[in-house]
Amino acid sequence: MSESAATAFKPFSRQQMAQRAAADIPEGWYVNLGIGIPTLIADYVPMDREVIFHSENGVLGMGPAPEKDKIEPWLINAGKQYVTLRAGGSFCHHADSFAMIRGGHLDLCVLGAFQVADNGDIANWATSENDTAPAVGGAMDLAAGAKRLWVLMEHTTKDGTPKLVTRCTYPLTAPAAVKRVYTNLATIDVTERGFVVLGMAPGLSFEDLQARTEAKLHLPA
């Protein structure tokens, strides 16, 4: 990557990434947020916009984290953090919870990822073919089952290696599943043409973004 060509720009913070994704979620959607940065999205959906959050462990209508003195020890999310239930929320068992996912009832799932390819392939569960003790959780169910899959992740690894690639080198979570990617540098749709850039961090040029991306980027038609 050529740093010399780069003009000054300000990457989006994790909060801004979550905020941008939250702004694109309309009222009425049923949404599952993956562990990590995607969980932050819930903080940026105002309570009066009724978006219903689902958690794999049988919680539908999840609310924000409780105040410290109001923890309910029986109410956790899939990340095993204490949460609350909104009025109208409900509990179900694991097979019903995953029927919501696998039966195509969720409007949206947002996951983190190690890599996303420009054909929509996602790799987010193992970093080698011989992972010592791989842990998949519900990621494959969510990636294959939700009506749409968005990814929220850093644009590159800490050492600058692109995570938006032509072909995932890590084990796949699902093929051709991702519809949109929010990174700290850009918002990118996955289309039949490949990656199409919808927006960029302030001060970042298209060329700078391409330099940080393995796969070819396109401008909207």
Added chain:
Amino acid sequence: MINKIVQTMADAMAGIKDGSVVLLGGFGAVGQPNALIDGLIEQGAKDLTVACNNAGVGHVGLARLMELGRVRKIICSFPRSSDPVVFETLYRAGKIELEIVPQGTLAERMRAAGAGVPAFFTATGVGTKMAVGKEHREIDGRTYILEPALKGDVGLVEAWEADRWGNLTYKQAGRNFNPIVAMASALTIVQSQHIRELGEINPDHVVTPGIFVDRVLHVPYGDPSGF
């Protein structure tokens, strides 16, 4: 008179054989039948295959059962936890077999076993290493893989309320895998926080009807803690 309520842990655990497939309810510490897992440790059955979402925390419960060398194989979706030291040590030493299963496939394999469905097609895992060696079929233009039902010889369940017919309710996110473990197991053993008189549980609130339950032990331990 039908009375599935047993008075002692020994009665609850009676007859569990070496080599059994044991299904466990619970997600993290919530809804996890810890007292029954301790009872199984005491009971002594070995060469077990254990199926549950996680692979134990610290050195207690399931982790202790594994540490004692009583678990031959674990079937789970997420063998990591805040402290997975026992599983990881055994796994690296080649002393425990791991079958990793996507969480929804794990749940559906239990549900299917309970419903008399021997196997089912699912899109989860298609195009990944989970699909290697599995039967593929295209149905209405989409590719699916065949997954087998997962039947338990023994199921360990935590309930909130139970009556002597074995009707069960659960508390909040404590429901998780428990109802499908109850369905899928030949011998379903329940620990319940509360024992109710027959008819006291509103029939509209029963989540697991007693037909899926064999034994109930009263274990009023309070709230879950520690993940």
